[in-house]
Amino acid sequence: MIEYLPLLFILFLGAIIAIGAMAVGKILGFASKNTKGKFDPYECGMATIGSSHVQFKVGYYIFALLFLVFDVEALFLFPICANLKTILAGSQPEITPAIVVADLIIFVAILVSGLAYSWKKGFLKWE
Amino acid sequence: MYTPSNPNIVGDFVREWVPNLVAYLPATVQGYIPSAEIAALINVVICMVAMGVAGIGPVPVLIYMERKICAHIQCRLGPMRLGPHGVLQLAADIMKLLFKEVYAPKSVQTFLYYLAPILVVTAPFLNLCMIPFGKNLQVADLDIAIPFIIAVNGFGILSTMLAGWASNNKYSLISGMRSGAQLISYEVSFALVLLLIVMLAGSASLGGITESQSGNFWDWWIFKAPVLGLLAFVMFLISSTAELNRAPFDVAEAEQELTGGHHTEYTGMAFSMFYLAEYINLFTTCCVATVCFLGGYNAPCIGIAAVDGILNMVPGIVWFLAKAFFMVVVYMMFRWTFVRPRTDLLMALEWKFLLPVNLIMLVLGFVFVAFGLFLP
Numbered sequence: 282m283i284e285y286l287p288l289l290f291i292l293f294l295g296a297i298i299a300i301g302a303m304a305v306g307k308i309l310g311f312a313s314k315n316t317k318g319k320f321d322p323y324e325c326g327m328a329t330i331g332s333s334h335v336q337f338k339v340g341y342y343i344f345a346l347l348f349l350v351f352d353v354e355a356l357f358l359f360p361i362c363a364n365l366k367t368i369l370a371g372s373q374p375e376i377t378p379a380i381v382v383a384d385l386i387i388f389v390a391i392l393v394s395g396l397a398y399s400w401k402k403g404f405l406k407w408e
Numbered sequence: 409m410y411t412p413s414n415p416n417i418v419g420d421f422v423r424e425w426v427p428n429l430v431a432y433l434p435a436t437v438q439g440y441i442p443s444a445e446i447a448a449l450i451n452v453v454i455c456m457v458a459m460g461v462a463g464i465g466p467v468p469v470l471i472y473m474e475r476k477i478c479a480h481i482q483c484r485l486g487p488m489r490l491g492p493h494g495v496l497q498l499a500a501d502i503m504k505l506l507f508k509e510v511y512a513p514k515s516v517q518t519f520l521y522y523l524a525p526i527l528v529v530t531a532p533f534l535n536l537c538m539i540p541f542g543k544n545l546q547v548a549d550l551d552i553a554i555p556f557i558i559a560v561n562g563f564g565i566l567s568t569m570l571a572g573w574a575s576n577n578k579y580s581l582i583s584g585m586r587s588g589a590q591l592i593s594y595e596v597s598f599a600l601v602l603l604l605i606v607m608l609a610g611s612a613s614l615g616g617i618t619e620s621q622s623g624n625f626w627d628w629w630i631f632k633a634p635v636l637g638l639l640a641f642v643m644f645l646i647s648s649t650a651e652l653n654r655a656p657f658d659v660a661e662a663e664q665e666l667t668g669g670h671h672t673e674y675t676g677m678a679f680s681m682f683y684l685a686e687y688i689n690l691f692t693t694c695c696v697a698t699v700c701f702l703g704g705y706n707a708p709c710i711g712i713a714a715v716d717g718i719l720n721m722v723p724g725i726v727w728f729l730a731k732a733f734f735m736v737v738v739y740m741m742f743r744w745t746f747v748r749p750r751t752d753l754l755m756a757l758e759w760k761f762l763l764p765v766n767l768i769m770l771v772l773g774f775v776f777v778a779f780g781l782f783l784p
Contacts, residue, residue, distance in 0.1 A: 286448055287455035287547050291537055294456050295530035298464075299681050303510055303525065306677030310509035320514040322577040323672050332515070332576065341589045344755070348592040351763070352558075355599035358770075359555050362607035365777055378778035385774045389767055396763065405759045407752035 343404045347396075354392050361385070455537075455547045462541070463533050467687045468498050474740055481744045508676030513576075516673060520574035525674065525681035527567035532688035534560045539695040540615050542705050542724035549615040554606055557696060558599045561651060564689065565591040568653070568670050571682070575673040583669035586659050586751060593758040594650035594657075600766040601643045604773045605700045608633055614696075618704030624711050628703035636776065639769060641701045643762060648693045649742060650758070652686070656746040659754055694735035695728075702731045 313319065322329050361368070369378060399405060472487075472495065479486030487494025512521050535557050537547040550556055565588055572584015606612045608629055609620040621628045630637045650657040661669025668674075671682045698704060705724030709716040749757065775781065 285548050285550075287452045288534070288537055290452045290456055291459050291533050291547065292530065294459060295533045295685075296526050298460070299526040299529045302677045302681060303522070306506060306508065306510040309506050310676050311507060312509050312511075320511075322513055322515055322575070323667065324578065329515075329578075334573075334576065334581075337581070337585055341585055344589050344593055344759075347759070348596060351596040352592075352599060355558070355596070355603055356555060358603055359552075359606060359612060362603055363610065363612040365607055365774075366610040369778060378780075382774050382778045386771055389771060393764075393767060396759075400760070405756065407755045 340407060343399075347399060347404070350395060351392065354388075358385075358388070459533055459536055459547060462539075463536050463688045463691075464684070466691045467684060470687045470690060470736060471498055473736060477737065477740045478744050481741070502680075505676055505680045510676045510678050513673055515576040517574040517576065520570055521673075522678070524567050524571035524574060524670075525678045527570065528564065528685040529681050529688070531560050531563040531567070532685055532692050534563075535692040536688070536695070538614055539692065539699065540618055540704060541695075541728050545705075545725060546615065549613055551611070551613040551616070553614045554602045554612045554617075558595065558602070561591075561595060561598070564685075565595075567685075571674070572670040575670070577673050579666045579668070579672050580670050583661055583666045583672075587653055587661075587670065590650060590657065590659060590751075590754060591653070593755060594647045594762075597643060597647040597758060597762040597766050598651055600763075600770060601640050601647060602696075602700065604636070604640050604766075604770055605629055607770075607773050607777055608637075614699045614704070618699055618706065621703040622706050623709065625703065625708040628701060628706075630701040633773075633776070636769060636772060637701070639765075641697075643766060643769070644697060644701065645738070645742065647758075647762060648697070649739065650754075652689055652693055652739075654686075654690070654739070655743045656748045657754060658748065659751045690736065690739060691732065694732045694739065697735045698728060698731040702735070704728060704731075 365381070368376060369381065475494075475497070476486045487497035490496040490500055512518050538550060538553040538557055540546040540549070568591070569584045569588045572580045572582075572587070575581070605617060609617040611617060611620065617629075621632070626632065628637075630641045633640075653661070658669075661671070666672070671679055674682065705728040707716070707719040707722060707724075707727050709719055
C-alpha cells in the first residue's frame with residue numbers, strides 16, 4: 282500500500298498551489314477604492330434584482346438521474362470488460378463466447394430500453 | 409494478462425537506496441531512524457515535485473500555442489510585442505494577474521466561493537498521477553486507472569457548479585447549471601469509449617493499455633481495431649472536448665451570452681486558478697488520449713529492423729510528449745474550426761446520437777473480442 286501514499290498527498294497538491302497562489306494574490310494585489318458598485322454582483326451595469334439562489338429548472342435533474350444510470354452501468358461493465366479475454370481463455374468449457382456475448386447484450390439491452398423509454402417520454406428534450 | 413509492475417522507477421530507487429544510506433550511520437543512531445518510512449516520505453516529496461512540474465510546466469506552452477494557433481487559423485499574428493513572437497506575453501499576463509486584487513463581492517457565500525478555485529485545481533493533478541510518461545515513469549499504476557480518471561473528472565464538475573452557485577450571480581448560476589448538465593451528460597460517452605478501449609486491451613490500468621499496443625504503429629488502438637478504433641477516437645475527441653468545457657462545447661461560458669460564465673465574479677489569482685485548471689485538464693486529457701489510442705510511450709515502429717532500432721533508442725518520454733502535443737494541436741484546431749451548438753442541440757447530440765452510437769460500438773466490441781473477429 283505504501284506505493285500509493287503519494288496519491289494521498291497529491292490530493293492536496295492542487296489545494297496547496299491554489300491556496301498559495303491566492304494568498305500571494307491577496308498580499309500583492311493593489312486594493313482599489315471601495316466605490317459604491319465594487320461589491321455588487323456583476324450584471325452588465327444594471328442593479329441586481331433579488332437573490333440568484335432561486336429554484337432552477339427541473340430538466341437538469343432528469344439528466345442527472347440518467348447520468349447516474351449510465352455511469353453506474355459503465356462501472357458495472359468495467360470489471361467484465363477488463364477481464365473478458367481472461368474469462369474466455371479460462372479453463373471453464375461451459376463459458377463459450379456466445380454465452381458471454383448474450384449475457385452482455387441482455388445487460389446493455391435493459392439499459393437501452395430505459396433510454397428508449399425516456400426518449401419516448403420526451404425527457405431528452407431540452408426546452 | 410498484464411500484471412502491474414512496480415509503481416514507479418523513482419520510487420523503487422528511493423525505497424532501495426534510503427535504507428542503504430541509513431546503514432552508513434552510526435549504529436546508535438540507526439535504531440531511531442525508521443528508514444522505510446523515510447524512504448516513503450522522500451518518495452512522496454519527489455512525486456509531488458514531479459507532478460507539480462508535469463502539471464504546471466506545460467501550461468505556459470499550451471497557452472502560447474492556443475494564442476498562436478488561434479491567431480494563425482484566423483489569419484492574424486497573435487501576440488508579437490513582448491519578446492520574439494510574443495513568447496513573454498504570458499509572463500506579463502501572470503504579473504498582471506498577480507497584482508490584481510483578490511476580493512469577494514458582498515453577496516457571495518465566502519467559504520464556498522473560495523473553495524471552488526481550490527477544488528478545481530485538485531482534480532487534474534490526481535489524473536496526472538495515473539499517466540505513464542515512460543516505462544514505469546508514473547506515480548501509481550492503479551489497475552483501476554480508467555474508472556479512477558472518470559471519478560476524478562466527476563470531481564471537477566463539483567467545483568464548476570460550486571463556483572456558479574456560490575457567486576450569487578445569475579450569469580454564474582446559469583453557467584454552473586449548464587456546465588453541470590453538459591459535463592455529466594458527456595461523461596457517459598467519455599466512460600463508454602474508454603470502456604471499449606479497456607475491453608480491447610483487456611486491462612483497465614494505463615500501463616496495461618500501453619503494453620497492449622507495443623510493436624509497430626499499426627498496433628495502436630486507433631489503427632489496430634479496424635474502423636472501431638478510429639470511430640472510438642473521434643467519439644473520445646468529441647466527448648472529451650465537452651468534458652473540458654472547451655469551444656465548440658463551451659456553452660457554460662459562452663461569452664456572448666453569459667459574460668465570464670461560472671468565473672464571472674472571480675478576480676486576480678482566484679480567476680487564474682480556473683484558467684490553470686483548464687489547461688492542466690487539457691494536457692491530462694491529451695495524455696489519456698495518447699495512452700489509449702496512440703500507443704503511449706511506444707515508439708512508432710514501422711516494421712523495418714534498422715529504422716526501428718533508431719526509433720527505439722529515443723526515450724519513451726520523448727515519444728509520449730510528442731504524441732501528447734500532437735493531440736494538443738488537434739484539440740486546438742478542433743476548437744477553432746467548429747461553431748458552438750445551442751444548449752438543447754448539445755444535449756441532443758449526446759443523448760440522441762453519441763450515446764446510441766457508443767452502445768452499438770460497445771456491443772460490436774463484445775462480439776469482436778469474444779469471437780476474436782478482426783482483432784489480432
